[in-house]
Amino acid sequence: MAISRYLEYALCRRDALSEPERAVLRDIPVHPASYLDGEVIIRQGAAPEQSCLLVKGMATREHRFEDRARITSALHIPGDFVDLHAFLLTEIDHDVVAQGDCNVEFVDRAVLEQISRKNPHLIRLLWLNTLIDAKLHRVWIATRARLSAPEQVGHLMCELHARLSVVGLVEDNTFAFPIDQRKLAGILGYSTVHMNRVVQKLRARYLLEWTRGRIRLPDPDGLAALSGFDPEYLELTPTHR
Amino acid sequence: MAISRYLEYALCRRDALSEPERAVLRDIPVHPASYLDGEVIIRQGAAPEQSCLLVKGMATREHRFEDRARITSALHIPGDFVDLHAFLLTEIDHDVVAQGDCNVEFVDRAVLEQISRKNPHLIRLLWLNTLIDAKLHRVWIATRARLSAPEQVGHLMCELHARLSVVGLVEDNTFAFPIDQRKLAGILGYSTVHMNRVVQKLRARYLLEWTRGRIRLPDPDGLAALSGFDPEYLELTPTHR
DNA sequence: TGCTGAGATTAACATTTGTGAATCAGGCGG
C-alpha cells in the first residue's frame, strides 16, 4: 500500500484540476504489482474490487470468443486506466494482457467511490476517462472498416506516437514497442505474413523503422498523411469540463 | 416542449430504478423533432446544448475524414441516447445521420446537469449508458478485425435482433431495416458488390431473408452460431448498479 | 566459436474482396 505518483498524472491529463483536487488524487493509496510479458492482469468475467492503472509497459484488452482466436479491442500505454468502465459494469468483458513486462498500480474501487461521492467534479474525471476510451474505440472501428493494411499500421503508429509523446516516452520519434509482428498482426486482424509485407512496404517508403522492439517514425507527417491520421480525437489538450 | 414517454424507458432499461427516480425522469421536458432519411441530426464539430434521444427510425454515427468516404462507427435504434458522451466531451466528433425517417427528442443539457446534481444515482445512469456504448464499440472492433464478411453481417443482424427485441420492434423474428445493401456495405467497410454476394450466401443457407426494408432471421440460433454472437455483451438485463 | 531458438522473411498458391460496367426487377407516377 503506497501513494501513487502516477495517479494524479494519469487523471488530470485531460482536465484542468484545482490544487485541492490534485491533492486528493495524490493521497489515494495504491497497490503496486508487476506482470511478465503475456501474463493476464485482469481476467474476462471477473468483477474486480480494484481498478488498474498502467504504469510501465503496454497492455491489450483481448476478447475471448469460444473456439475463436483472441481478439484485441484496445491497446494501453503507461498512464492509462485500463478498466475504469468496470466501475459500473461490474463484470469485465475481456482479458487485460501484459505486452512486455508491466508495472501496474491497483486502486480500491471503494476509495474511488468514496472520493467521487465527496468530490463531484472527480466523478466526471473518471467518466471522462471512459468517454475518451470510447472515442478511441470509434476511431479504431472506423480505421478497421476503411483503411488498407498499410494505412492501418500507419494510423496505429501515429496514434501511439502521439499518445506516448504526452507521457514522455518518445524521443527522436522513437519509442519502445513490446509487440512483435505476429502479435501486431493479431491485433489488427491480419496474418503474420501479410503484416510482414506491410511493414516492408512502409520501410521501403521510408515511413517506418522497426528493429528489436523499437519503432522510429522517420517522417511522422508523411505517415499521418498516408493514413489519414488527425490527432484531434485523442483529446490530449486539457480543458475545463 | 413536452414530457417524454420515452425518456424513462430509455434510461431505466439497464438499471433498476426507484419509483421517485422514475418520476424524475418522466418529468423531464423534451423538444421533439423529426428528420428525413439521410438528414444530419447532429453535425460533426458541433457543441450541442441538448442531448438527442432516438424515438423512431435508426441513426448512424459517421466520421468524416477529409478526402475519404464517410465511416460509420455505430448504429442506433429507438430508445438509444445518441450523443450522451458529448455531455463531457463537449464537441461531437462525428455526424449523426438519420437512416430512414426518424423521430427524436432533445433534452436540454442543463436539465440533465441539474438532475444529476440533485440525484447522484442518475448521473451513474448516464455514465452507464455511455459505458454500454463503449462495450458495443469494443465488440464492433473485434468483429471487424476477425470475422469474415458473412459472419460480420450475421453478427450485426443478431445484434439488431436482440436490441430491437427489447424495445418491442421485432415480431416473428422480423424487423424493419431502413438501410439498403449499398449503405450496409458502407457501414461494414465492404463494396456494394461484395455485400450482395454475402447477402445471397446467407440467403442460400436459409439464415437471412431481406426484402424491401424488412429483415427476417428464419434461424436466429443458426445465425448466432455462424457469427459467434453472444448477446451477453449487450447488457440487456437490468440490474442494480 | 558454433548451436540454437525466436522472430523475420520469402515463396507459391488459394481465397476473399474490390472495381467498373452492364443488366435485371419491381414500384410508382403519368
Place this chain on the structure above:
DNA sequence: CCGCCTGATTCACAAATGTTAATCTCAGCA
C-alpha cells in the same frame, strides 16, 4: 399500360489478404 428510377444482381477481371511451409538472421548462450 408505359417509362423511369432506384436498388439488386451479374460478370470479368484486378488487387488485397490468407495459408502453409521453407528459409533466413541474429542475439544469446554453451
